[in-house]
Structures are given as C-alpha cells and as structure tokens.
Amino acid sequence: MTKQPKYHQVADVLRRDVVGGTYPPGARLPSESELQERFVASRNTVRAGLKLLASEGLISSSQGLGYEVRKHEVFELNASRFENLTFPQNGDAFSTDVTNAGRRPHQTFRVELAPASEYIAQRLKVAVGDTSVLRFCHRFVDDVPWSTQATQYPEWLVTKAPRLTEPGDIAEGTTRYMTGLGIEQIGYYDEIATRMPTPDEARLLEIGAGVPVLLWTRTGYSQERPIRCTVTTFRGDLNRMNYEIGDLSARTESEPQ
Amino acid sequence: MTKQPKYHQVADVLRRDVVGGTYPPGARLPSESELQERFVASRNTVRAGLKLLASEGLISSSQGLGYEVRKHEVFELNASRFENLTFPQNGDAFSTDVTNAGRRPHQTFRVELAPASEYIAQRLKVAVGDTSVLRFCHRFVDDVPWSTQATQYPEWLVTKAPRLTEPGDIAEGTTRYMTGLGIEQIGYYDEIATRMPTPDEARLLEIGAGVPVLLWTRTGYSQERPIRCTVTTFRGDLNRMNYEIGDLSARTESEPQ
DNA sequence: CACATCAGCTTGTACCAACAAGTTGAGCAG
DNA sequence: CTGCTCAACTTGTTGGTACAAGCTGATGTG
Incomplete structure (x- = not known):
C-alpha cells in the first residue's frame, strides 16, 4: 500500500x-x-x-x-425493435416509447441541406461534401434533454421522396413514408461508441462533468444501396440500449420490471 | 457572448x-x-x-x-457475429479477430465460484447470492489493456457441464463445449451502457482521465431459461461495437477500409 | 400581507508560493 | 567507450489568499 x-x-x-x-x-x-x-x-x-x-x-x-x-434513472431503448423491419409502428418510436413509460416526451425538428462529412459520406456511399438532406431532432423527456438525432439522406433520394425536405415532422414516420414509395429498408448496420461530449454536445444535452455520451450510428440499406444514416447522441447517464437476437421466448415469459 | x-x-x-x-x-x-x-x-x-x-x-x-x-485507434467488434448462433467459429472470437487485424492478442483467465449480484441474479433468474461460476478474462492487444470480461453461469448448469469449473481456457470455446452437451444457446439479450470507470476498472484497464468505459452485457438463453450472463467492460477510446441486422448485401460488396 | 433588501451561506475563479517526484540529457569518472 | 551522477527540465501535490457570483432565509418597509 x-x-x-x-x-x-x-x-x-x-x-x-x-x-x-x-x-x-x-x-x-x-x-x-x-x-x-x-x-x-x-x-x-x-x-x-x-x-x-x-x-x-x-x-x-x-x-x-x-x-x-447524482441520481440515475435510465431509459432503455430497444434498438432491435426500434424500427422493426417487419412491423413498423405508427408515428415515431420515441414518443410512443416514452409515453408508454409514463413520461412526457417533447421534441424539436429542424431540416436543412448539409454537405456530407467524411463519416457520413463513407456510410452513404457518396462523395465527401455532396449535398444531403439533414433532418435534425432534439429530444426531451420531462423537459430534460435526452438525445439528439441527425439523420442524413443522400441527394438522389429526394427526387423519389420529395417530402424529405419538408420542414417539421412527417406524421406517419419517415420510414413508413418511404416504404409507401417503394423505397424499402431491408437491413441496417449499427455502430456504437462512447466518448466524452464535445462542448457543443455538453451544451445541447446539458451534460455536466463526468458524463459520457453514447453514440449510435444506424445506416439503413435498401436492396441496392444505403438510403440513410442516423447518428444519435445520448446522454450516457440516462440511456441504455439493448438488442434482442434469436429466440428469446424463455426471457419474455416473466419480464423483470 | x-x-x-x-x-x-x-x-x-x-x-x-x-x-x-x-x-x-x-x-x-x-x-x-x-x-x-x-x-x-x-x-x-x-x-x-x-x-x-x-x-x-x-x-x-x-x-x-x-x-x-491522445491518439485513437479503435478496434471494431462485430457483436452480431461475435458468437454466431448458426456458425460458431473455432477457438475464441477475440484471438481470431485480433490476429486477423494484424495485432497480437493476449489474455489471462481466472475461474472462481462467486455469489450472484443483484444485477446478475436478475438476468440469470436465480436468487441474489446464489452460487455461480465466474469465468473472468482480462484481454490485451499488443500488451495494451483492452477489455475485461466476466461470464457467470448458474449453479445448476455445472452438473450438466462440469468442465465449466476448470481453471484456464476451454480450448474449443465454452459455447461449442456446451452445444456438444446439448445445452444450446438459441438467443441472447444484449444491453449496452456507458459511464466513467470505477477506480478498479481504471486500474485494470489503465484508463486515464476523460475516457469512459463501454459496458456490454450479454445474457444467453436456451429454450427454457438463461444459461449465462457475460459482462464485458471495454475501454471506450479503443473500442466500437456494431450489429448487422437484416439484409446487408448492398453493404458488403465494397467494404470500406 | 406583499415585496424588496441584504447578510450569510454556498461554490467558482484566479493568483501566489513551495516542495515532491518523474524524466532526460550533459558531463564526468572509470 | 561505458556507466554513473546530477542538474535542469517536466508535472504532481498542498498549502495559502482574495474576490466574484449564485442561492436562501431573515428582516424590514410599504
């Protein structure tokens, strides 16, 4: 010693x-x-x-x-069910999940055209700096900042799905909207990382010292090519993610809590 | 301003x-x-x-x-392929993955009997304090601490799979060993969280200030009940996880990097 | 009673000083 | 040339002081 x-x-x-x-x-x-x-x-x-x-x-x-x-009350996000490929729910998943948990959801939207960063370009298979549609979303639970979400769509998609550039929410959900147009997301690639927040992130999410962020990148694919890339930034102290894979019938019978 | x-x-x-x-x-x-x-x-x-x-x-x-x-070189872990339910690879996944990346893997094992914490007990569906087999693993890449992994098995499994209490590695891999005994893992439940390391974790993983840990809990299920619970603690600056879900044939054709 | 003020608590910022402890390279002794 | 010592750098720890700034409850005034 x-x-x-x-x-x-x-x-x-x-x-x-x-x-x-x-x-x-x-x-x-x-x-x-x-x-x-x-x-x-x-x-x-x-x-x-x-x-x-x-x-x-x-x-x-x-x-x-x-x-x-500090008190921690974590919110669990089921990533494998979040936008189920076979059973897309109505509306957006965030609001329904939060409401079901007895909490009050709130979110603000912003839509703009933004050049693709290297990170995004690589995943959308477009050139760095190419125009993309950025749909940005800032989410709160009971007025506490919870996460930010930035979804970018490649430019070529806009001609097929023009409503993507509409400001504000798309009522039935963007996934469902695109499916209706024959643009079907048949698979996705999720990446998960963690790090300390940048000053910008700390400000947006009202993060104090000692709280990391959880970064979740979901790249959605059609049969031919990537159609969107969503980067979600969670407050690490308030969120947990989970994936259900394979047969879990033995788990669901007596769900803990 | x-x-x-x-x-x-x-x-x-x-x-x-x-x-x-x-x-x-x-x-x-x-x-x-x-x-x-x-x-x-x-x-x-x-x-x-x-x-x-x-x-x-x-x-x-x-x-x-x-x-x-600080320099970051991240190691990507494919969680959905890590122990594929249909195609379990030979040996352990860590060594093969690291070797394939051209790095030198190293790991130390420790096996002991330990009471189940509340966290573990809930997931294994046993009582808190019940005896469980703890197989602990400390992993390095090029002699840099990379992650720790603690897998706990419920006591009732030992009678069916006695080699679980053997000290040291099980050459063909524990999953394959158990499958050979008719104990088949047909699904798993993954939970992912992040936080700052405890002093113990910071010591084991040689983590400096400002680096969070990534916590990955995998609970494996047989047809009837949970058979294991693995808690992996990653250095957040060196690791990233990913999941491949659905049809990603459009992704794999020209793999970036 | 309603309301403004302020004393007295709290933490935040900024400075100073001194010494401990780890690292490196110059330079000297063999 | 080899190897040791040590000076001169680096950051780490601990003490001190002073004032700024945010919060709360007591106090006093209208």
Whole structure:
C-alpha cells in the first residue's frame, strides 16, 4: 500500500460514503468548509477530491447550492425493435416509447441541406461534401434533454421522396413514408461508441462533468444501396440500449420490471 | 457572448489547436510554463484549462514528460457475429479477430465460484447470492489493456457441464463445449451502457482521465431459461461495437477500409 | 400581507508560493 | 567507450489568499 495523495484519500472516503448509501442519490454533501475540518486539509485539496468524484460522474455541484449525489434513472431503448423491419409502428418510436413509460416526451425538428462529412459520406456511399438532406431532432423527456438525432439522406433520394425536405415532422414516420414509395429498408448496420461530449454536445444535452455520451450510428440499406444514416447522441447517464437476437421466448415469459 | 473564465479560454484555444491539427495525435504540447507566458495566466489557471481538455479525453499528461495529444485507434467488434448462433467459429472470437487485424492478442483467465449480484441474479433468474461460476478474462492487444470480461453461469448448469469449473481456457470455446452437451444457446439479450470507470476498472484497464468505459452485457438463453450472463467492460477510446441486422448485401460488396 | 433588501451561506475563479517526484540529457569518472 | 551522477527540465501535490457570483432565509418597509 503506497501512500496516496491526500485529495485521493478524500475522494476514496467520500466515494465509499456515496456508494454505501450514507449519502443517497439526490442528497446534499457537506460543504467544502465542513470537509476541510473533517479531513484537516486545505480548500484546494478538498476541492481536488470532489472534482475527482465529479469526473467519475458520482456527484455534481452548483454554485451557491453545494454538491449533491447524482441520481440515475435510465431509459432503455430497444434498438432491435426500434424500427422493426417487419412491423413498423405508427408515428415515431420515441414518443410512443416514452409515453408508454409514463413520461412526457417533447421534441424539436429542424431540416436543412448539409454537405456530407467524411463519416457520413463513407456510410452513404457518396462523395465527401455532396449535398444531403439533414433532418435534425432534439429530444426531451420531462423537459430534460435526452438525445439528439441527425439523420442524413443522400441527394438522389429526394427526387423519389420529395417530402424529405419538408420542414417539421412527417406524421406517419419517415420510414413508413418511404416504404409507401417503394423505397424499402431491408437491413441496417449499427455502430456504437462512447466518448466524452464535445462542448457543443455538453451544451445541447446539458451534460455536466463526468458524463459520457453514447453514440449510435444506424445506416439503413435498401436492396441496392444505403438510403440513410442516423447518428444519435445520448446522454450516457440516462440511456441504455439493448438488442434482442434469436429466440428469446424463455426471457419474455416473466419480464423483470 | 458572456465573458468566459480565463481557464476556459485557454482550453478553447488549445482545443482548436488540437482538433485543427496544429498538435497532431501523439504530439507533445507546450509545457505549462510556456503556456503561462502565451496566455499571461498563472500556473493554476493554465493547469485548469489543461485538466478540462484531459477530462474531455483529448490530451493526457504524465509527470516529467508533459502533455500529449491522445491518439485513437479503435478496434471494431462485430457483436452480431461475435458468437454466431448458426456458425460458431473455432477457438475464441477475440484471438481470431485480433490476429486477423494484424495485432497480437493476449489474455489471462481466472475461474472462481462467486455469489450472484443483484444485477446478475436478475438476468440469470436465480436468487441474489446464489452460487455461480465466474469465468473472468482480462484481454490485451499488443500488451495494451483492452477489455475485461466476466461470464457467470448458474449453479445448476455445472452438473450438466462440469468442465465449466476448470481453471484456464476451454480450448474449443465454452459455447461449442456446451452445444456438444446439448445445452444450446438459441438467443441472447444484449444491453449496452456507458459511464466513467470505477477506480478498479481504471486500474485494470489503465484508463486515464476523460475516457469512459463501454459496458456490454450479454445474457444467453436456451429454450427454457438463461444459461449465462457475460459482462464485458471495454475501454471506450479503443473500442466500437456494431450489429448487422437484416439484409446487408448492398453493404458488403465494397467494404470500406 | 406583499415585496424588496441584504447578510450569510454556498461554490467558482484566479493568483501566489513551495516542495515532491518523474524524466532526460550533459558531463564526468572509470 | 561505458556507466554513473546530477542538474535542469517536466508535472504532481498542498498549502495559502482574495474576490466574484449564485442561492436562501431573515428582516424590514410599504
């Protein structure tokens, strides 16, 4: 056991208190000056310890109020059912899922023409900088920012599906709209990654320190070629994804919660 | 545009330099004292700015060496093919995947009996605290810690598949071994989440500040009930997962990269 | 009672100083 | 030339001070 720096010890003790339940989720921690007395340390040292816990996502602080233990209520997203290839539901999946969970959904839309980034171009199989239709969506649950979603469609699709450039939501859902036009999405390729948010993402999703984002990229394919690429950015502390693959009849009989 | 704190400005300028390529991945940043002169700020202020960038995962620092720009080389894991239900490959999937990528895999095994946590118990449909077989695996790529994997099997399985309690690897792969005994995994339920690492995880995976972990839980099912639960913890900066769902014949013809 | 003010708490920012500890390369002893 | 020592760099830790800024409840005024 090598000697650890004092601010590290402060963090360790407080972490044990937090995970042990001494300070339950939502509770307020002692103030910095109280912790100075408790640990016989300078304010800087106590703050370093608290900052460590904040960067682990355990606590958050606000000026004038103090430090409090983060509470996590995760929202589960079933990615393999999200837009079922065989049974597309009516309307958009987000609103129905959230409403079913007894929460209040809210979303804002924005549509624009944007050049394809390298990331998008590679997936849509178009050239970098080519025009694409960008449908951007900012989603809230009970007025808390939840995720952003940016779907880009290749330019050649617009002639077949002109309503894609319409501002605002497409009532019956874009997938269903396109299916009605004979543009059928018969498969998709999902990529999942995580990282810390960029300053822009942190602002949009109101993310504090110590909360990563979950990145979900879904590229949809027709028989011939990719027809859309959706990048969803989730707040990592509020979301979880799942996939159901194969026969899960043994699972569904007594669904936990 | 409200006035931003000075350490924030420091971070903004350096961030622009980093993402803009002034300091390419792997490059060393100017020392703290040089940055003090450049920004006309105290050492603490400069350090606060650098710490902000570190917590975003952009840079890392080491005592005596300085700050350097993080380089990301991600390893892609195909979760839907990882242990294909219809075509199980020989040996374990990790080693073959890594070797195919031209890298050198390495892994250590540990087997023990452990009580089921609430998380595990719920998924294996056993009581909390029930004995389970824990097969733990620590994986490296080119000697860099990559992921940890903990698979737990319910106790009732051991009578049917006694080799599960053997220490060390099971050469032909546990899935194939169990299939040979008539215990067939016909479906699985995947859950994906992200968060900052616990101190233990940070130590095992040698994770610095600003790097989240990607958590992948796979619960495997036979016709009747769950037969295993695997929790994999990835370094978020080095790994990405993907799922192929439906017909993707349009994708595979000219695979990018 | 309604409402504005303010004292007293909280955290946030910015500075200074000093020493510890890790790394590297110059330079000296053998 | 080899190998060791050490000075001079780097970041890490800990202490201090001062003031800014956000929040809350008590207080006093209309």
